[in-house]
Amino acid sequence: MARTSRRREAAKLMAKPSVKAGSSLDKLKVDPDDRISKLPNDILLNILDRLDFRDVTRTSVLSRCWSQLPASLSRLKISALSFMPSQTSISDDESGGTLLRINAVNAANAAVVKATKSMLAHRDPGGCTIRLLSTVFYLRGDAPISIGHTVGNAMATHRVEKAELIVLTEKKGHMCSIADLANYGTRFVSFFNECHNAFAGLTRLYLENLSFRESDFVSNILVTCKQLNYLGFFNCDTEDWKPLQVEHAQLSDLSIVDCCFDMVELTWVPKLTWLALEILGSPEEPPLVLGYVPLLRVLRLSTIARKMVKLSSFLHETSVRDLTLGFKCEKIWVQPESLTRRQAYVFQQLRILNLVKIPEGYDLTWTMFFLEAAPSLEELYMMVWEHRCEMEMNQEFSKNKGVEWESRTSNFKHHRLAKFILVGFQANDYMVSHARRVLKAAVNLQDVYLYDRLVCAKCQNKVEVARMYDAVVRGMCLGVNLPIKFPYTNEDQRAVQKRMPRGIGSLAKIHFLTSKEIRAEHLPRIIGGC
Structure with a gap:
């Protein structure tokens, strides 16, 4: 009987598409076991806050309840990247690809304008606080000014805790000419001058x-x-290459990467805790002056310098705990020092050290200076790499890249270092000797991670890099001067291990890993430092 009645009900719905039948269909669409929709609104909003904007808009068609939720979101994140078709991301170098990308950029910008206005128009000005208002768009057409005015009005009529603008250009950095950069700079100045309230x-x-x-x-x-x-x-600069002076009461994070400024002077930035600076071609060495930055804890500095820098003087009024120094495969510009007590204070708080793109083939003994200077150091990362597409092809830089240093302390011991990560390891004498040196000094070392060379992203599309192939071909692809001697086989690894801890008594575990096996906890340091 039950089966027969269900068939009759289904027949009625199919035979008479009336308003009543439509409401029945709506009921059938609702899953009686849909427990998510029955959750309290604050939990549903918490879920939506974690979704991409396009996914949020899709949920609004589920039911009347879901359609009302976006107006109460605390985090509004609207990005033009969500509206860009994936195929345009690889079309820059193709015939007609530029026009295709521009059209896609214009469409994505229009979608951001529409979405931003729509989301903010449906909100109650006296309602819940906007915890984050984030918009990502391209610096093209009238869209930036329209978005700027909309964001500015939102700040004036709603409670907004955090507001973020991410301004992109239709051309990628490596595709931009000098004229492109100047054109984008002019566009931004106009945008900035029109939207002071938003900024x-x-x-x-x-x-x-x-x-x-x-x-x-x-x-x-x-x-x-x-x-x-x-x-x-x-990838920003000024035409006259004058110093950039920074004075700001609230700034805590500052990132200046692949930029051409003569000098960055942090005159007065009392809340700055994180700084990343990669300056290209500056005549100043280093291109950074640290003024009043009492809270600076994380420093990423990458540059090319001809003169040696004494870090004890450079960092004299900071308490950096996380330090990354990049050498761009060129000359070592850090001067190892025999520190006095007063100078050693600079390194007392250092916990993590990352030395990036050390030129290949030069003695690494100088890096032991950091172990002696930083008694609290817990993690040491080193990347040895020499790649032609990263180097300044200049005879002045091509010689005398190394630096010599000899410790005045015999049988020095370090008691806090727990992890040593070396990227670009080869079974050459100077690298094996250095790993042995660290093992001997760091008496409580737990793990040593020895990685193969990284594959250059710029070469990936030119040559399919396999794990094992002819050393000469691989050396030409990677632009290195020495053949690769990474111990891939178990037999080679055992041979290297025997050369390291012999007579030392270290209990540290040695791990041999390829560039495809980078551990999750190492990835931000290794890739982020490149």
Whole structure:
């Protein structure tokens, strides 16, 4: 009987598509076991806050309840990248690809404008606080100014805790000419001048591929954006190469990467805790002056310098705990020192050290200076790499890249170092000797991770790199001077292990890993340092 009645009900619904039948269909669409929709709104909103904007909009068609939730979201994240078709990301170098990408950028920008206005228009100004208002868009057409006005109005009429603008360009950094950078810089200045209200309330700002005609324009950004906690520049410069002076009361994170500034002077940044600086071609060495930065804890500094730098003087009024130094496969610009007690104070708080792109083939004994200077060091990362597409092909840089140092302390022991990670390891005498040196000094060392060379991202599309292939071909691809001698086989690994702890008594475990086996906890340090 039950089966017969169900068949009759189904027949009625199919034979009479009336309003009543439609409501029955709506009921059938609702899963009686849908427990998610029955959750409290605050939990549902917490779920939606973690989704991409396009996924949030899709949920609004599930039911009337779901359709009302987006107006109460605490985190509004609207990105043009979500509206970009995937195929355009590889079309820059193809015939007609530029026009295709521009059209896609225009469409994505229009979608961001529409979505931003729609999301904010449906919110109650006296309702819940907007914890984060984040918009990602391209610096093209009228969209930036429209978005800027919308964001500025939202700040004036709603409670907004954090506001973020990520400003992209339709061309990628490596594709931009000098004219492109100047054009983008002009566009941004117009955008900035039209939307002061939006910039005045920003807490995060990221800019890329801009060249500013006026050297003090970056200072104007800092003066206007008084609430900034984070400021990021990528591939930016000023035409007259004047120093960039930074004074800001709220700034805690500053990132200046692949930029051409004569000098960055952190005159007064009392809340700065994180700094990443990669300056290209600066005549100053190093291109950074650390003024009043009492809270600086994380420093990433990558540059090419001809002169030696004494870190004890350079970092004299900081308490850096996490330090990354990049050498770009060129000359070692750190001067190992025999520290006095007063100078040694600079390194007392150092916990993590990452030495990136040390030129290959040079003695590594100088790095032991850091172990002696930093008694609290717990993790030591080193990347030895010499790659032609990363190097300045200059005879002045091609010789005398190494530095000599001899410890005045015999039988030095370090008691805190627990992890030693060496990327670009080869079974050459100078590398095996250095690993043995660290094992001998670090008496409580637990793990040593020896990685093969990384594969250059710029070469991946040119040559399919296999794990085992002819050393000469691989050396040509990677642009290195020495053949690779990484111990891939168990037999070779055992031979290397026997050469290291002999007569030392170290209990550290030695791990041999290829570049495809980078551990999750090492990945941010290894890849992030490149």
